[in-house]
Amino acid sequence: MVREALLHERLPGGRVRCHVCQWRCAINPGRVGVCRVRENRDGVLHSLNYGAASSVAADPIEKKPLFHFYPGTSVLSIGGWGCNFHCRDCQNWQIACTDVPDNSQYLPPEEQVRLAVHHGCQGVAWTYNEPAMWFEYTLDSAKLAHENGLYTAYVTNGFMTPEALDMIGPWLDAWRVDLKGFSDELYRKLAQISNWRGILDVAVRAKRRWDMHVEVVTNVIPGWNDDEEQLRGIADWIAAELGDLTPWHVTRFFPMHQLQGVAPTPASTIERAIGIGHAAGLKFVYAGNLRGEDESTVCYSCHRTNVRRVGFQAEVRALRGSACAHCGADLNFRTAEAPGRHSARDSGTQ
Numbered sequence: 563m564v565r566e567a568l569l570h571e572r573l574p575g576g577r578v579r580c581h582v583c584q585w586r587c588a589i590n591p592g593r594v595g596v597c598r599v600r601e602n603r604d605g606v607l608h609s610l611n612y613g614a615a616s617s618v619a620a621d622p623i624e625k626k627p628l629f630h631f632y633p634g635t636s637v638l639s640i641g642g643w644g645c646n647f648h649c650r651d652c653q654n655w656q657i658a659c660t661d662v663p664d665n666s667q668y669l670p671p672e673e674q675v676r677l678a679v680h681h682g683c684q685g686v687a688w689t690y691n692e693p694a695m696w697f698e699y700t701l702d703s704a705k706l707a708h709e710n711g712l713y714t715a716y717v718t719n720g721f722m723t724p725e726a727l728d729m730i731g732p733w734l735d736a737w738r739v740d741l742k743g744f745s746d747e748l749y750r751k752l753a754q755i756s757n758w759r760g761i762l763d764v765a766v767r768a769k770r771r772w773d774m775h776v777e778v779v780t781n782v783i784p785g786w787n788d789d790e791e792q793l794r795g796i797a798d799w800i801a802a803e804l805g806d807l808t809p810w811h812v813t814r815f816f817p818m819h820q821l822q823g824v825a826p827t828p829a830s831t832i833e834r835a836i837g838i839g840h841a842a843g844l845k846f847v848y849a850g851n852l853r854g855e856d857e858s859t860v861c862y863s864c865h866r867t868n869v870r871r872v873g874f875q876a877e878v879r880a881l882r883g884s885a886c887a888h889c890g891a892d893l894n895f896r897t898a899e900a901p902g903r904h905s906a907r908d909s910g911t912q
């Protein structure tokens with residue numbers, strides 16, 4: 563599972579600099595980066611986790627959540643080990659805040675594709691921990707997935723570098739990115755990240771340069787990011803830079819990891835966040851983790867239901883390609899009929 567890493571440069575004194583994520587760690591010989599899964603061995607950076615899987619499951623794509631991306635399909639969801647963030651509210655800290663265990667399952671890219679096909683999945687998503695942590699593996703796997711007609715998705719904190727994005731861009735169809743807040747203070751306190759604004763630039767690059775389908779998630783945490791400044795900042799930015807048809811998921815927080823003492827998000831806060839999204843002009847704002855909430859997609863133009871969702875189950879009722887089958891309004895969907903520029907259909911030969 564140890565491979566020489568991509569995207570690193572040699573520095574004087576046997577040090578190396580990694581360029582996979584925006585930490586751009588300068589690593590001394592014998593040491594690892596912030597993520598603990600990339601190590602300097604004798605002046606050469608190595609990935610310690612190629613193919614080392616922590617979790618594999620066939621999920622509804624709605625669970626990622628990706629609502630406007632091949633609705634109603636199953637996706638093979640794969641997680642690895644390690645993370646470049648150390649978020650206080652991490653939902654997967656058991657796999658994110660640890661070294662690669664000696665007995666980790668090895669899942670080569672070919673096996674990943676075989677499992678996806680075997681379980682009737684139409685695509686593969688790297689999720690649960692930050693997918694850039696096993697960049698080389700997801701790159702090889704994404705190429706193979708496209709060659710086999712499968713779509714591909716990153717469920718990401720968005721902190722990857724532009725050059726890493728450009729390397730995997732031709733083989734990646736969806737960028738499901740977290741935006742945790744909209745201030746230096748929030749990112750520093752919650753995720754221990756100072757230069758978070760690079761996340762915004764890379765999300766825009768994923769959409770504009772690589773034509774990826776982008777959806778944004780904000781886990782709304784009482785007392786942390788539920789104020790007007792954070793929520794309005796995110797909503798306004800999405801509308802201005804990603805477009806008002808970009809889905810924004812505002813999800814309810816439950817006590818987790820280092821925030822055990824914080825109460826679950828009240829339903830009224832999620833409703834307020836949805837109102838802020840709509841006020842910013844966003845056409846699709848969805849409530850997550852809120853029991854009984856209707857998360858169906860309703861056309862903003864003719865007000866008829868396009869995709870009915872109950873829990874994680876989705877029933878496509880009225881889509882024609884990416885548009886409303888009733889009135890033709892663009893709903894920003896990716897489907898088999900409207901797969902996007904760099905889809906599995908046309909990038910297998912690149």
Ligand code: SF4
Nearest residue numbers: 580583586587595597
């Ligand atoms: S992936 Fe990020 S955190 Fe890990 S070594 Fe590279 S720059 Fe550092």
